[in-house]
Amino acid sequence: MGASSSTEQNVSREQREVESLAASTGSISLLQNAFSKLADPQTNAIPLQSLQKCFSLNYKNKECEALKIPDCHLGLLDHLGPSMVDLFFVTDKGGVNWVEFVRGYLKCCGRMPVSALLKTLLRLFAAAGVKAGIPLKLEFEAIDDGDYKVSGLLLPIDVLMFLWMCWTMLWNSRTWRVLKEREYLYLPDISPLVLSAVVSCAEGGSGLELWDCDISSLGVQLPAGKFLTWMLTTVPNLTECFTQFVNARLQNFAISEQDVLESSNSSSREISPEKECSSYLLTCGRAWGISLTIRGTISEEILKPYFPSDGDAKDENLLYRSSLHGKGLNRFWSNIEGYLGPLLLLISATGDAQEDNTNIRKWIICALTHQGFENRDMFYGNSGTLYAICPVFHAFSPSGKERNFVYSHLHPTGRVYEPHPKPVGIAFGGTNGNERVYMDEDFAKATVRHHAIDKTYHHGPLFPNQGFLPVEALILEVEVWGLGGRKAREIQLSYKKREDLFTEQRRKVDLKTFASWEDSPEKMMMDIMADPNRVQREDR
Structure with a gap:
């Protein structure tokens, strides 16, 4: 099998190169396990339908934080898996072989500039939009080293669907194995993010009435080049949604079906829309927008309350x-x-x-x-x-x-x-x-x-x-x-307990630490007030 033939003497130079690049990402073992589970033993290749199923989404129950969900959005998500396979994986008669499987993964999650990954996301969005019948005006021109030049225009509703596609991939990677109702999708209100792109990219966008703005009816056009610049400067962490989705889907299909069932039964969680649509200032959409500007543990921590967990984060x-x-x-x-x-x-x-x-x-x-x-x-x-x-x-x-x-x-x-x-x-x-x-x-x-x-x-x-x-x-x-x-949080709680202990100790009065009443200053002052002319002699 291709996943195990890299140690043999007859390994081609092409295979060594792609395996070396995959090893640099730290995902070579993941790819080997996924390929062994998805590939047909007779052809030593992954059937086209199996690979499409690996990346396909099937959400029938969808809830939104505030906005009305466009009808075409459901069709866009339905075509996400087939569009990924058509764009990034080269198939032959038997399916996708080991080399092309690794090469396709590198096109999605390989080491490349953030701008190249954002262009990859736009290409995926455009391809899924074409399959869903959405009239997009995006054009891509291939240049050297697999890079693309993006041109054309986007409408605000296109930006909304593009960002929702990225959120859906992140949602799927976080909830696929822990959510009981796998067909449930929660979409946050991301109107401020869409309006940010409109103000930054569209001519005259700053003159719009931004408080009562219906994104679905906005007819302003956003140049694709300016939109790409906006993503680079405002939401550079958007590419993590795509890479996490690809790795999570491969990891889910790399393990056995029994492990999937046991994991789902032991850690399944339910999410109620009422919990997300709360009155807090930090809503799900606002938290996601902030997380797209930062990396590391802070980005993970700010989104933790909006995904299934054991506790009430x-x-x-x-x-x-x-x-x-x-x-x-x-x-x-x-x-x-x-x-x-x-x-x-x-x-x-x-x-x-x-x-x-x-x-x-x-x-x-x-x-x-x-x-x-x-x-x-x-x-x-x-x-x-x-x-x-x-x-x-x-x-x-x-x-x-x-x-x-x-x-x-x-x-x-x-x-x-x-x-x-x-x-x-x-x-x-x-x-x-x-x-x-x-x-x-x-x-x-x-x-x-x-x-x-x-x-x-x-x-x-x-x-x-x-x-x-x-x-x-x-x-x-x-x-x-x-x-x-x-x-x-634990350090703060221990600090508060220590402060409460000090406060309680200061409130307590130990009478043994004081002298007798005859020697106290209070008695002396009372005696003076009772008879001011009396001579007070100090005992020595």
Whole structure:
């Protein structure tokens, strides 16, 4: 068999090359196991139908967070598996042999630039769209080394379906073996991501009414080249959805059917749409958008509540919510103090506090910090990112010019006179008195200033039509999510237990530590008040 013939003397040079490239990705054993399970022993090749079934999706029960699901989206997903095989795997009369199987895998998950992987995703989307009868206007021109030049136009509804296709692949890779109802698909509301692409790519996109915008009826056209640039700068982690899907599907088919059944029966979970469509500021779609901008454990942790798990990860990660724990810096501090891992703080606000305008809409911004909050009268931090979440998604990474990432200052505990007191509240970016985002100590107002005063984060508006003047908005809700995992949460709980123990010890009064009543200062003062003229003699 091809998977085992690499150790023989008659191995071709072509086979050695593709196996070497597959070994560099760390997936050679996975490919060997998958090929041995899928291949026909007589032809030593994978039948075309078996390979299509390996990558096919079959979702009949679909729920969406907010948007109406287009009818053509179901057909697009149905043609995903056959389109993958047609694009990346070369077949002969007997099917797909070992060399072509490995080569097809490298076209999907091999070591290549992010831009090449994004073009691969667009090619897959276009091929599945053609099979589903969707009139797409994307064109691909082959150039050297298997790279492609992308041209043409996309509509906002095309962007929505493309992003949903990527989410579906991620959902399938995370839930296929642990979800009881395998035909169930949950689609998040990703309107802010789509509008971000529209504003960045379309001519005149910034002039749209972004709060009440129906994506399905938008007729603006997005050049494919600009859309590719937007993906590279805004959601570079989108390629992980595709690579995780390919590896997960091969891994699922590489194991025996008995192992699949045992694994499904032992770890099956159910997901109710009501759990996902909650009133939290950090919804599934917003969490996915943030995860597409970062890599590593933080990206995994922010999405953990929206996939099946043994515990209620949502309640574990939520550290503070103003409507639940109470507004104000003191309530905020009592819930986040001692948490030393990455934190995500979200602010929902509306309008201008100085104006009486009923037409002003709600917006949501957030800040990601890679360390816990500290009570300091100056800016601190090593890294962080600002996000515009709603109604349009934008990420503002560090600029590298300054390091004023976070400011969090409480009232000093001691009664010390301060001739120039520092502001009490929470801020991100800018300088003291000129913060880019500032929340007062009561969590009643949020002040957002123009990006020109901030050299820490990249420039850009935090909500549509922000303008140059500072905006004082009314805060509706504040949330803080811990992204440091279970270990950071356990450290915080141990810290709180220790603080509670110290507080309890300070409340207790040990009478044995005091002297007798006759020698106490209180008795002396009472005697003086009773007879001020009496001479008090000190015994020596």
